[in-house]
Structures are given as C-alpha cells and as structure tokens.
Amino acid sequence: MLIKTILLFQIFNFFVFSQTIKENVEIAIRNCFGKNIEYDFEKFRIDSHLRKSIEKEIGQKFFSDEVYLYKIFSDSILIGYGLLDNVNGKSLPITILVLYDLNGNILSSEIIKYREPYGGAVKSKEWNQQFKGKNSSSDLIVGKDISGISGATISVYSITKGIKKLTLLKNKILQK
Numbered sequence: 001m002l003i004k005t006i007l008l009f010q011i012f013n014f015f016v017f018s019q020t021i022k023e024n025v026e027i028a029i030r031n032c033f034g035k036n037i038e039y040d041f042e043k044f045r046i047d048s049h050l051r052k053s054i055e056k057e058i059g060q061k062f063f064s065d066e067v068y069l070y071k072i073f074s075d076s077i078l079i080g081y082g083l084l085d086n087v088n089g090k091s092l093p094i095t096i097l098v099l100y101d102l103n104g105n106i107l108s109s110e111i112i113k114y115r116e117p118y119g120g121a122v123k124s125k126e127w128n129q130q131f132k133g134k135n136s137s138s139d140l141i142v143g144k145d146i147s148g149i150s151g152a153t154i155s156v157y158s159i160t161k162g163i164k165k166l167t168l169l170k171n172k173i174l175q176k
Contacts, residue, residue, distance in 0.1 A: 024112045025084060025097055029072060032099045032108040037074050039082075044069040046169065054168050060161040063093060067169065072099075080107065083170055087162035089116045090154045098131075098166045104174075105135045109163055119152030122159055131163055136171035140164040 019027075029039055043066045055061050063086035070082035081100045086093035092115035099108040109131040111123040121127060130146055139145050146160050 021084075021095060021113055024110075025070070025082075028097050028108065028110040028112065029070065029082060029099065033072050033074070033080060037072055037079070038076075039070050039072045041068050041070045041082075041084075043067075044173070050169070050172055054165055054172075057168065058161050058165045060087070060158070060165055062165065063087060067166070069173075070099075078102065081170060081174060083166040084112065085162060085166055087158045089114075089119070089158060092116055094122075094155060094159060094162075096159060096162055096166075098163055098170075100167075100170055103135070104167070104171050105133055106131045106163070106167065108132065109159075111159070114155075116155065119149070119155040121149045121152050122155045134163075134167070136167050138164075138167075140167070 030037065045066050046062060048065070051062055051065060068084035070084070071078060072080040072082065080102065082097055083100075084095065084097045086095050088094075094111060094115065095113035097110045097112050098106060099110075101107055109128045111128070114120055114123050127147070127149060131140075134140060134145075140160055140163060142148050142157055142160050146156075148156050
C-alpha cells in the first residue's frame with residue numbers, strides 16, 4: 001500500500017508541477033521580448049559542412065543535425081531570434097534556449113530542461129545573465145569572461161560551449 005501511495009504521489013507531482021519544454025520556451029521568450037509578441041518556429045537542419053566547421057572550432061558536437069529556430073515578431077515586424085538545442089550533461093542532455101536581437105547579440109540564455117541530479121545552479125538567472133550582450137565575436141571562455149560554478153563544472157563548460165556554438169550558427173545562417 002505504501003509503495004502505491006508513493007507512486008501515485010510521484011505521478012501526481014510529475015503532471016502537476018512539470019512544465020513541458022514548449023511551455024518553458026514560451027515563458028522564456030515572453031519574459032525576454034514581452035507579452036504582446038508572436039513567434040514562429042521550425043526545425044532547422046544544419047548543413048553538414050557548417051556543422052562540422054562549428055563543431056571543430058568550438059570543440060563540441062551538436063546534439064543532432066537539427067536545432068529549433070524561433071523567429072519573434074511584434075506587430076508583424078521581426079524583432080529577434082531564438083535557437084533551442086541540447087548539450088550533453090554528465091549523463092543526460094541539457095536543453096538550452098538562446099535569444100538574440102537582430103544584430104546577433106544575446107538577449108537571454110535559459111536552461112529550459114535540466115535533467116541531471118547535480119549542478120542545477122546553471123539554471124540560475126544570475127549565472128545566465130553573464131551571456132547577455134555577448135555575440136559571435138565574444139570569447140565565451142569559462143574562467144575568462146564566464147564564471148564557473150563549484151559542483152557544476154561539466155554543466156558550466158557544456159552549456160558555455162553550447163551557447164557559443166549556437167551563437168556562431170545563428171551568425172552563419174541569418175547573415176544579412
């Protein structure tokens with residue numbers, strides 16, 4: 001009986017308290033760009049040559065050959081972009097969203113889904129705030145312009161490289 005009660009409690013908590021990735025992305029976009037915006041998204045297939053070039057430069061592979069590309073509009077005018085991807089944590093993927101202005105500057109980075117039992121401090125607004133204003137020309141090096149977090153070393157390095165990787169990708173695919 002006790003096991004059934006615990007199991008039912010866990011199932012209840014999962015459905016009541018967990019938000020979907022889609023919901024978390026929408027919250028992050030609206031927090032950054034405002035409530036009265038619209039957005040479209042698509043799965044963007046990364047050209048293999050571009051993918052390999054960025055992976056070599058950053059020293060981290062893309063999780064897959066597709067990312068989600070978001071286009072954010074206000075009154076039908078394009079005002080920004082977002083890229084959603086996964087990076088490898090210690091054992092499970094970490095889903096990250098990076099939001100950009102039209103010039104490719106980072107407006108916000110957010111951990112959309114953190115699945116590891118440790119290192120969750122990378123979800124904090126304070127830690128993610130240090131990416132704001134950075135762009136494809138920024139170093140984004142842990143210990144130089146990005147602070148580390150004790151107990152979250154793997155996540156810090158993985159997310160930082162993932163943000164740099166997405167920023168380079170955004171610069172290449174959306175050049176005007």
